[in-house]
Amino acid sequence: MIKNVDAIVIGGGPAGMAAALSLKNNGIEKVLIAEREDFLGGILLQCIHNGFGLHRFKEELTGPEYAERYIDFLKSTDVEVLLKTCAIDIVSTGKKKKVYLMSESSGLIEVNAKVVILAMGCRERNRGNIAIPGSRPAGVMTAGLAQKLVNRYGYMPGKEIVILGSGDIGLIMARRMTWEGAKVKAVIELQSYPGGLNRNIVQCLNDYNIPLYLSHTITNIYGNERIRAVDVAPINEFREPLKENTFNITCDALLLSVGLIPENELSSNAGVCLDKVTGGPLVDSNLMTSISGIFACGNVLHVHDLVDWASEEAEDCGKSAGEYFKTAIVQAKGIPVKAGHLVRYALPSTLEPGKPGLISLRTIAPAENAAIIVKAGDSVLYKKTHKKIFPSEMQRIKIDTVPENADAIHVYFE
Amino acid sequence: MKNDFQVIIIGCGVVGAAIARELSKFKIKIAVLEKEADVSFGTSKANSGIIHGGFHSLQGSLKAKFVVPGNRKYDRLCEELEFPFERRGELMVAFDEDELRILQIYYKRGLDNKVPYMEILGRERVLEMEPNLSPDILGALYAPTAGIICPYEYCFALIGNARENGAELLLNQKVSWIGKNNNSRFVVETEAGNSFTADCIVNAAGLYADEIAQHMRITDFKIVPRKGEEYLLDRRVGTLIKRVVFPCPSSNSKGMLVIPTIDGPVMVGPTAIDTENKTDYSTTREGLKEVFQQAQRMVPGVRISDIITSFVGLRPAAVGNDGDFIIGKTDVQGFINAAGIQSPGLTASPAIAEHIREVITKEGVKMELKSNFDPHRKTVCTKIRHLLEKRDFEQYGKIVDKNKAYSKLVCRCENVTEAEIIAAIRDGHTTLDGIKFATRAGTGRCQAGFCTSRVMEIIHRETGIPFDKITKKGKGSEIAPYPIKKGNGN
Numbered sequence A: 001m002i003k004n005v006d007a008i009v010i011g012g013g014p015a016g017m018a019a020a021l022s023l024k025n026n027g028i029e030k031v032l033i034a035e036r037e038d039f040l041g042g043i044l045l046q047c048i049h050n051g052f053g054l055h056r057f058k059e060e061l062t063g064p065e066y067a068e069r070y071i072d073f074l075k076s077t078d079v080e081v082l083l084k085t086c087a088i089d090i091v092s093t094g095k096k097k098k099v100y101l102m103s104e105s106s107g108l109i110e111v112n113a114k115v116v117i118l119a120m121g122c123r124e125r126n127r128g129n130i131a132i133p134g135s136r137p138a139g140v141m142t143a144g145l146a147q148k149l150v151n152r153y154g155y156m157p158g159k160e161i162v163i164l165g166s167g168d169i170g171l172i173m174a175r176r177m178t179w180e181g182a183k184v185k186a187v188i189e190l191q192s193y194p195g196g197l198n199r200n201i202v203q204c205l206n207d208y209n210i211p212l213y214l215s216h217t218i219t220n221i222y223g224n225e226r227i228r229a230v231d232v233a234p235i236n237e238f239r240e241p242l243k244e245n246t247f248n249i250t251c252d253a254l255l256l257s258v259g260l261i262p263e264n265e266l267s268s269n270a271g272v273c274l275d276k277v278t279g280g281p282l283v284d285s286n287l288m289t290s291i292s293g294i295f296a297c298g299n300v301l302h303v304h305d306l307v308d309w310a311s312e313e314a315e316d317c318g319k320s321a322g323e324y325f326k327t328a329i330v331q332a333k334g335i336p337v338k339a340g341h342l343v344r345y346a347l348p349s350t351l352e353p354g355k356p357g358l359i360s361l362r363t364i365a366p367a368e369n370a371a372i373i374v375k376a377g378d379s380v381l382y383k384k385t386h387k388k389i390f391p392s393e394m395q396r397i398k399i400d401t402v403p404e405n406a407d408a409i410h411v412y413f414e
Numbered sequence B: 001m002k003n004d005f006q007v008i009i010i011g012c013g014v015v016g017a018a019i020a021r022e023l024s025k026f027k028i029k030i031a032v033l034e035k036e037a038d039v040s041f042g043t044s045k046a047n048s049g050i051i052h053g054g055f056h057s058l059q060g061s062l063k064a065k066f067v068v069p070g071n072r073k074y075d076r077l078c079e080e081l082e083f084p085f086e087r088r089g090e091l092m093v094a095f096d097e098d099e100l101r102i103l104q105i106y107y108k109r110g111l112d113n114k115v116p117y118m119e120i121l122g123r124e125r126v127l128e129m130e131p132n133l134s135p136d137i138l139g140a141l142y143a144p145t146a147g148i149i150c151p152y153e154y155c156f157a158l159i160g161n162a163r164e165n166g167a168e169l170l171l172n173q174k175v176s177w178i179g180k181n182n183n184s185r186f187v188v189e190t191e192a193g194n195s196f197t198a199d200c201i202v203n204a205a206g207l208y209a210d211e212i213a214q215h216m217r218i219t220d221f222k223i224v225p226r227k228g229e230e231y232l233l234d235r236r237v238g239t240l241i242k243r244v245v246f247p248c249p250s251s252n253s254k255g256m257l258v259i260p261t262i263d264g265p266v267m268v269g270p271t272a273i274d275t276e277n278k279t280d281y282s283t284t285r286e287g288l289k290e291v292f293q294q295a296q297r298m299v300p301g302v303r304i305s306d307i308i309t310s311f312v313g314l315r316p317a318a319v320g321n322d323g324d325f326i327i328g329k330t331d332v333q334g335f336i337n338a339a340g341i342q343s344p345g346l347t348a349s350p351a352i353a354e355h356i357r358e359v360i361t362k363e364g365v366k367m368e369l370k371s372n373f374d375p376h377r378k379t380v381c382t383k384i385r386h387l388l389e390k391r392d393f394e395q396y397g398k399i400v401d402k403n404k405a406y407s408k409l410v411c412r413c414e415n416v417t418e419a420e421i422i423a424a425i426r427d428g429h430t431t432l433d434g435i436k437f438a439t440r441a442g443t444g445r446c447q448a449g450f451c452t453s454r455v456m457e458i459i460h461r462e463t464g465i466p467f468d469k470i471t472k473k474g475k476g477s478e479i480a481p482y483p484i485k486k487g488n489g490n
């Protein structure tokens, strides 16, 4: 089957939905969303806890409720939504984009579009990526998979749980499993500070007396069929485990919450250049990737801790994609954005002179009384001091006007 | 009688499966008893997948006797059974004068073993062939006939074809006792409570072959596992090398290798450490270090941060026998060993199978060829990922038009569709690991984070196994064993 549309959005999570709506609001007629799951909503569907939408809707919603709002918005438009439909390839030749979809109901669909928005979200890092020594029994899985099994299927992977990594999914699952009667024995974190948001540490661990071991790691996994124990050791400053202080915890499940990686196989197959630090595409101030007409937003671009920001970014993305469709703006001529002291990454990679700018960034490590500074040459464009700042919290900085003739824009902490 | 056979093969690794397929050419009743929930779950799933050229094996050993003939049979087997196999060649590289001399020793050994087309290559030639090798190497011994396969696909193909030709495969049947009855026939009992009779027994039980033999009071060998850790790198790293690359060997192993796998990603390993524990499948920090140190010396582009998964294989090394294979008849009439088959057992397996067939004939089993033996596999499921890799959307579209299940993607990393999962289940694979080995679902960079629940749903639907009873690799390894009682959810 062949379909011709103006714009296709790949992924129907919060970012994809917001981008599609924004395309409509910016006057694009034929918009298509391809989503490989049975429902729209992305990762939100398995996040049945509160804490979504404080910025967007000024109220605290669960993940599915937040998704529902957008699904309702979409229903009032003529955006075409294809569910159970997976994008498998993007071929870009000049201005033309071809996206191949594998659809459960209609088979192979070849979509011709002028604009492609990538909104595929991210996936969890797994055991292989962090090379934990030990055996390979059942019961070792990512926290997100456990979340899916518990929340969507109604089955628990174990009753005595150890969690490696203090990312948000792990913290939320610690509480969730406790509610279901499991004993969460420990959360083990390699860094000297938690990976997830502070509010999750308080509400998911402290409130339930679940111990958090910072600067610790798992050095061995035991069990043939099913996991039965792990060895835990503190680490020294070279991240080497201290053998003499190793202790053993029995458990029947080990959940991994060791980070997320933007899902960009499709993007790199299409020839989109990726950023080594974020794992997402390199984008200009219009959120356009290295290929004209292909845009990116949400977790596929960089990992967001708040869905509100993913939605906001997607709106901006839809807007500039709409602009591109109408006026065929080429790559925005930009001033490079450079990440300096303590900045893990700053996005986008360029800003357009004479226009307002929005920079997303994260720190490398926690810092106290640190000022975020944005500078072009000698002129300070932004400065704000934070009492405390954590890598788990993404910062979004608005700049009123990007100067016309700067060589570079430097973002750093002081 | 239902549980009565002429030949019972104990163990369904590559050796047991190759023997079963060889015997299925004849008009005899055969059964393969396997203790695990699927075939190839022992050493045959966790190895380097190399069909060796044959210059490593010491002349006069059984290894040397079977390695080159085994290697030679692969072209035909691959054509008949449609498993992926490529003759990429292997290189043993030398870094100094001493090692250059070692190459000569192995070249000579290769000649003795009748390894064809070997060459000793100078530095320039080697680097031209493999530009990502370290520029410090001085030369290499090259055997172009070496190949690579996916070992479990090979095992599945063998046993699948054997079954198509009448052999019976019985899974979850751990042999717990063997004796002889009044008619001098073998009686085999399993932990599951079944009892079987046979004229002839082939012991292909890998790590446990010594324990199986002890039932017949054969105690002249003992299996001591030699552990090997291997690490698989992300596809993204690309094909750093086209051929298998070895260092010059140490006394008890071939050293750490850099191995191209048939599915693309590069693998490094294996270590070689003797262990007393037949279930020690744990990887170690030390192993990881050792593997990467050695591998990086040969191919500097190999990096720890690119690991997507790791595994351990246990070589069933026979002590009291110089580590050689133990193959052939025993003091007990009709009891035949195919034991201690460590490396290059995968390579040698087709030749071992033919030899075992001859031994069985000599033991008095009447072997008459079947007229209707079909060497070709009947059901080979189309692998969608091969089409997508080539961007052959036209062909893919045609396949989907015939069967919609080909358009439901289950594993996003390796592009495996529901049709392929269903085919694997109908082929007898009902555990997540079994399906993973049969289809590659879950072997990619996300390591089954995405597809686990989807595959479980399909297993449940196709077989009726309750969700909480679905396992990773057999009883005791349930993925989500505890249903949440309705009402206490949030």
Ligand SMILES: Cc1cc2nc3c(=O)[nH]c(=O)nc-3n(C[C@H](O)[C@H](O)[C@H](O)COP(=O)(O)OP(=O)(O)OC[C@H]3O[C@@H](n4cnc5c(N)ncnc54)[C@H](O)[C@@H]3O)c2cc1C
Pocket: A010, A011, A012, A013, A014, A015, A016, A034, A035, A036, A037, A040, A041, A042, A043, A044, A047, A050, A051, A052, A053, A085, A086, A087, A088, A119, A120, A121, A122, A168, A169, A172, A263, A266, A297, A298, A299, A300, A303, A304, A305, A306, A307, A308, A310
């Ligand atoms: C466990 C967890 C807890 C969180 N808690 C909070 C919280 O309390 N409050 C908060 O504000 N935020 C929270 N977040 C963050 C927020 O949910 C995310 O930032 C947001 O969901 C990102 O949206 P997205 O659309 O970019 O990605 P996703 O939600 O991941 O959506 C991506 C979609 O794309 C689809 N897709 C991917 N590839 C393809 C393809 N090839 N073809 C078709 N479809 C495809 C996927 O199926 C998916 O539906 C949490 C996140 C997680 C994981």
Ligand SMILES: Cc1cc2nc3c(=O)[nH]c(=O)nc-3n(C[C@H](O)[C@H](O)[C@H](O)COP(=O)(O)OP(=O)(O)OC[C@H]3O[C@@H](n4cnc5c(N)ncnc54)[C@H](O)[C@@H]3O)c2cc1C
Pocket: B010, B011, B012, B013, B014, B015, B016, B033, B034, B035, B036, B039, B040, B041, B042, B043, B044, B045, B046, B047, B048, B049, B050, B051, B052, B173, B174, B175, B176, B204, B205, B206, B207, B208, B209, B212, B226, B227, B228, B229, B230, B270, B312, B313, B314, B315, B338, B341, B342, B343, B344, B345, B346, B347, B348
């Ligand atoms: C790390 C490593 C790398 C290797 N690399 C290579 C290579 O590149 N090339 C090569 O040629 N060779 C290689 N080998 C060797 C090769 O893997 C083995 O020689 C081969 O797999 C042995 O097959 P098998 O069938 O004898 O044993 P297995 O595969 O172990 O099969 C034995 C089977 O018997 C079953 N069994 C055991 N006890 C019982 C019982 N009581 N009742 C019922 N069933 C039972 C087991 O479950 C098992 O399935 C390697 C080995 C290792 C460990």
